[in-house]
Amino acid sequence: MTEAALLDSECFQTTDGDIAVVNLNSARLRSWSRFYQDPQRSGVAETVLEQEQLTAQFASDLSALGRMEAFGEQLGRLDASSPRTLVIQAQIASALHRFSDARHYLAQASLGGAPSADVKRVLLNVDQACGSHLEEVLDGRRRIVANSGRFEDRVTLGALLADLGEFDAADEAYRRALREYQDVSPFPVAWVSFQLGMLWGELVPEPQLARAEHWYRKAIASLPCYVRARVHLAEICSATGRTSEAEATLRPALANGDPEASWRLANVLKAEGRDDEAAEQLETARSGFEGFLNSHLLAFADHGAEFYAGSGNDPSRALELAQINLKNRPTVRAFQQTHAIALAAGETDAAAEILIAAKKRWGSIASSRLSSVAHDSPESREGAAA
Structure with a gap:
């Protein structure tokens, strides 16, 4: 099979993406209504959480993170000792990258008699993320x-x-x-x-x-409002000299308020010599990142680190955030990001310590991946850490 045939071998007939988002929002509001009518109703709390997660991930409605956090607190007030509540709170904590909290909730849920399959399922997600x-x-x-x-x-x-x-x-x-x-x-x-x-x-x-x-x-094509996909596509367009296409890709993503879209657009505008517009978008991105870092630090530490290592132009802030992320989830990519940022910030001793710790934890995987970025600047790698 040719490469072109290989890439095009999966074809789907799916619901129009924009219609699917409208339907999701309607379903989400109905689920909230059912929850308020009867919070103990079987499956209703789980459905609310699932739909808020979909809203955050695919509709790029980052206010869903705040709703999930408030939802977990509300469940705790209703029945803090319930194993079901504790499993849901663990899922919420994991979604917000509060992995230590998630493990605590799961341990309490297990002691309280939660089904072992439910606990193991969430714990697998936490272990994989970390x-x-x-x-x-x-x-x-x-x-x-x-x-x-x-x-x-x-x-x-x-x-x-x-x-x-x-x-x-x-x-x-x-x-x-x-x-x-x-x-x-x-x-x-x-x-x-x-x-x-x-x-x-x-x-x-x-x-x-x-x-x-x-x-x-x-x-x-499946989901036009998918901001993360637009951001990454725009990076490829920009890197290959198609700045006009990059701008056209990013513009529809601005309405969602995701600071990464404004940040990437600022880079594109600057490359086109439109400095005033670029500065405006960069300030919007900076304000957005700081807002989310203040409310959901662990969920945004890696993205904030990339921003400040690049266009945000604050190496010490970048390294601080990267180290927070690394402590929270010591994955290969977190080590890779922190090592590169430390090198770019001139913190060679810190970079050496990070490399030693990475090799101790990840062995040959760390050696190959960290050495591949040892001479790259964070600016050239913006967006590499997902």
Whole structure:
């Protein structure tokens, strides 16, 4: 099969992306209404959380993070000792990258008699996000896929394989999930297409930008409001001299208030010599990042670090945020980001300590990935840490 045929082998008939977002918002409001009418009703709290997570991830409505946090607090007031409440609170904490809190909630839920399968499912997500016990997580993910064959299980397995440097296996896991997808929702298709774009554009040792661009475009075709896909596609367009196309890609993303879209647009405008417009967008991005860092520090520390290491032009702030993120989730990518930022900031002793710690935790994976960026500036890598 040719490369072009390989890339186009997955075709879908899904709901129009804009209509799907409208439908999601309507369903979300109905679920909140049902929750207020009967908070103890079976499944209603879980549905509220699932829909808020979808809203944050795909509709790029970052106010959903605040709603999730308030929702967890509300559940705690209703029945703090309930195992069901504790599992949901663990899911919320994990979504906000408060992984230590998530582990605490899961331990309490387990002691309180929560179903072990529910606890293990959330704990797998936490361990994978933090780069902890990954061989055990890998075994668990493979067992789950063998038993369920579900789309989301294949995608999370693919993400783990990518983290472990098994890129071809990750590609196969993602693509099999797409081949076997049977639903009409555009959200899963956009999600795995974005993951494939990240895999080939940012995670492999030698990025394949044309291949990554294909997948980012597929994600946007499925879901036009998918800000993360627009940001990454715009970076490729900009890097390959297509600044007008990069600007056109980013403009529709500004309405969502995601500071990353304003930041990337500022870079594009500056490259075009439109300095006043670039400065305005950069200030919007700075204000946005600071707002989210104040309210959800752990969820935005890695993105904030990239911003201040690059266009934000504050190396010490960048290193501070990168170290916060690294302490919270010591993944290979977190080590890679912090090491590069420390080098760029002239903190060679800190960079050396980070490299030692990375090799101790990750071995040969860390050696190859950190050495590959040792001579790169953060400005050239903006957006590399997802």
